[in-house]
Amino acid sequence: MKLFNAKIIANHPINARYWHMILDASMLDEHVAPGQFFHLQCGDAQQNPLRRPLSVFHYHQASATLEFLYLVKGSGTQQMTQRRPGDYMNLIGPLGRGFTLPEQGALLLIARGVGVATLHALAREARAQNKAVHVLLSARTANDLLTATALAEIGANVYTVTDQEGTSNLEQVRPRLEQLIHAEKIGALYSCGSRRLSKLAQDLAEKYHLKGELATEAHMACGIGDCYACACTIRSHGQLKTARVCSDGPVFPIEQVVIQ
């Protein structure tokens, strides 16, 4: 974990709602795991006292580049879009606990919306280790199906469903996933970006006795475990207890997450 400035190499929209930022991360001297995040200063210090957490979309150690894929939502991410190549972003990270790969078997990633930003790094890592990766991408519209091409290019099998086509409801998604689990030797399930899909992943992991992990979100202040802003409830050894998304998570074993 480190506090540092990173020069912006690129920052551009990939569609109406999502942007992609590439930073020069040569200041970084630590391993960055998929599922970890950085805490970014997006705006003016006085106006925006809180940083914004963003998952690592891609970290390429050789070229020392760090990438984020972000949804333009409120004042923080809006201000990120104003930053130009050559400007600096102030970051803290890498933070939190990332994903772990299955010992064996293929990975089944279930992502909705910008949730794919988080799972993308995992897909890359798994492919780099030559593991089979299957990704179910869900989104509102075909336009919001992010990075499907990039995932296919690295050799992941991508399945897309959208609200627009009427293919994203649980009744259709569930059998599709079960079919994949049966046919593709799935060793672990991962999900991010949708409560509904996370719940489904949890059910399936339990039903098929699969390893699974969920990436969770919470509003954060410190991002490093000091303030308890990011509390969530987890189930551990049959007991409910409070954990911090920023430092105990954001990735938790799928059976521990209490989905409200």
Added chain:
Amino acid sequence: MKLFNAKIIANHPINARYWHMILDASMLDEHVAPGQFFHLQCGDAQQNPLRRPLSVFHYHQASATLEFLYLVKGSGTQQMTQRRPGDYMNLIGPLGRGFTLPEQGALLLIARGVGVATLHALAREARAQNKAVHVLLSARTANDLLTATALAEIGANVYTVTDQEGTSNLEQVRPRLEQLIHAEKIGALYSCGSRRLSKLAQDLAEKYHLKGELATEAHMACGIGDCYACACTIRSHGQLKTARVCSDGPVFPIEQVVIQ
């Protein structure tokens, strides 16, 4: 008086502390008198809820350009320096009461520091009407003697004094001004930018029975006469009363101003 956006034509430093901004004022359809001011939105709406008043440095109706000369002082003027040609400034104006020229005789302008920004427009107007103009410019250093050359170019007689050279103290300035009053058929005195020099101008106007006007300053909120933030005390018909710098001033007859 009007609320409008004006495109920035130029905005650059003229020395370490002062900047010059030129705006496209083609939106303006009113006469702008020397001594009047505009109320500018310098910064972000939420961060800087107050506008900043700046005197007209120069308004050129034919080319529809409006110029300001400004001292970089705090957050508002600092943010003005960030604006680039092509950006827009949001202005209210022209506001307040400006200077009036003497029926006859020459003008003696006594300015210190950025006070010359206000008197400059008056010098131009007087020269355009072919009146003789004498300007005593006082400043901390030779570098801060603003627009001396420009004033000379339009045919004003410029006399400079600085703290650095030790020529700006009242003991030296007073006889110089008295000598000018005697020698140059001065019809009116004008001052801006220094309490000390304004007091001196007031003394001289009284002593030599000259017309005189002072440009005053006050912290403002509305700028248009509604809020009474900019109160000052004036002496009128032997009585002290409260006036608003923004709408009753900022230029007052020299005998009316109560200099604290």
Added chain:
Amino acid sequence: MSDLSVHIGKLILKNPIMPASGTFGAELTPLLDINRLGALVPKSVTVSARDGNPVPRVCETSGSMINSIGIQSKGIDDYVTHQLPAYRKFSPPLIASISGETIDEFETLAARLDAQPDVAALELNISCPNLRANGQAFGMSAEATAQLVRTVRAITDKTVIVKLTPNVTRIQDIAQAAEHAGADALTVANTFLAMAIDSETRKPRIGNIMGGLSGAAVKPLVVRLIYQVHQATRLPIIGSGGVMNGQDAIEMILAGASAVQVGTATFLQPNAMTTIIDDIDDYLNRHQIEHLTDLIGQVDLS
């Protein structure tokens, strides 16, 4: 076009947006379509002429400003003969803000203005932090508030609005005191007592040392106060403090305000109020809400 009208006591306002006293005047005419406002609220008037406080009277703080005008007023005679007539050309109802140092002064002002047909309602400024030492005000005591409101109530049938101070431990108690004493509505709230010091000169940045804080920074405090008052009384509430845009106004209405005053925002954008009215109209259309009144107090606590 949704129905933006709201009730404040006996008044029906065509929309909920009105100026905050002290930040508005007929001088805005060239910059703002005054006839579009829900109501007009001129600067507080006092019985006798007052000069106001030493300068500087305003300073800027982070996302806010401090003012200590100290009620500069030409007195009630001038108000009746010169100021009221200047507003006659506008159609929105006029709410006269009155301010005094004693209950007798409030009584005198209320009696004078009760007789003025141009005055639709009275707003009792019992909360100005700039009149007495250390920001003390009537509105800090439930008893003083009750006594003052009872006195004014006995004198006028016009709508009486009490402008509360936020600088109290329990605003609910003051609100209830005003309600029981006969107030028709409450303005929540006046400015917050504040102070700023220039670290270079070491001088207070306001001539009067302390002043009242207004602007965006105070909004979360005012939303809380509105919510608390709405829970404690049945009176219509006029929110005041930090409204810069339509979203802010909606936020106050959801918390329990029936109408909203705009002050500091007008200094930055003289036409802020009409922009806010447009924003509210857009919001209602977008959310398919026919009557603004359906939103009042409708914060979703589920």
Added chain:
Amino acid sequence: MSDLSVHIGKLILKNPIMPASGTFGAELTPLLDINRLGALVPKSVTVSARDGNPVPRVCETSGSMINSIGIQSKGIDDYVTHQLPAYRKFSPPLIASISGETIDEFETLAARLDAQPDVAALELNISCPNLRANGQAFGMSAEATAQLVRTVRAITDKTVIVKLTPNVTRIQDIAQAAEHAGADALTVANTFLAMAIDSETRKPRIGNIMGGLSGAAVKPLVVRLIYQVHQATRLPIIGSGGVMNGQDAIEMILAGASAVQVGTATFLQPNAMTTIIDDIDDYLNRHQIEHLTDLIGQVDLS
């Protein structure tokens, strides 16, 4: 190098900058040189373990934030066995912030911590707006404050600092009650009770509906409170609320603070506190002031 040291009760701090409780922890070690701080103030501890309030527990407002953590604490046993030891490796004195729902709980906590050599002083958090309904707190009543402080005073000779709430009509009364009951110093102040509503979802932006406002926006209110308390008592004051840079800290010291806490600024810049210490040092050098103590309360009212 000027002398930045200040006294708070029996403590001598090498400089006036310390964290605000709830915004600091040993997790900052990689990002901040903790040994440079004047003191350490961990999160408030309670007698028993508490889970804290529903999420979202923080939201951002204009130049400020609202929090409603609700004192998430593992209880005093865990504090003594796990948390205090984690700070042992740092040199600055540790001020333990304690919080309770009854005076008995404060008594229990004070007794436990009085026995801990690692604890240099106690800060009594009698002002948390996130524990009881509607932001009620002990610190809103002078009597309750006096009783609580007397109880703790009877138990410990360690420096007792009372953290006041800003949500009162007259903070001077509470400050004097704490002083007479034996407090050694006052922290001015805790967060301001606040609320924000998302106009799109209509839901409160804090799970617990209301929370405490902190950050730049509250500074003008806190400077005023410090000034008022400084005039009303002789106790050293620790300013808290909205300090983002060295200038802000100097402003509070001029108003009457002997030391200054930094909270929200640390979330944005984890090393804000050391930057502020450097800023203060620069300021003293630039103004040729040898001892920081020469600035305390030196606002120029001439």
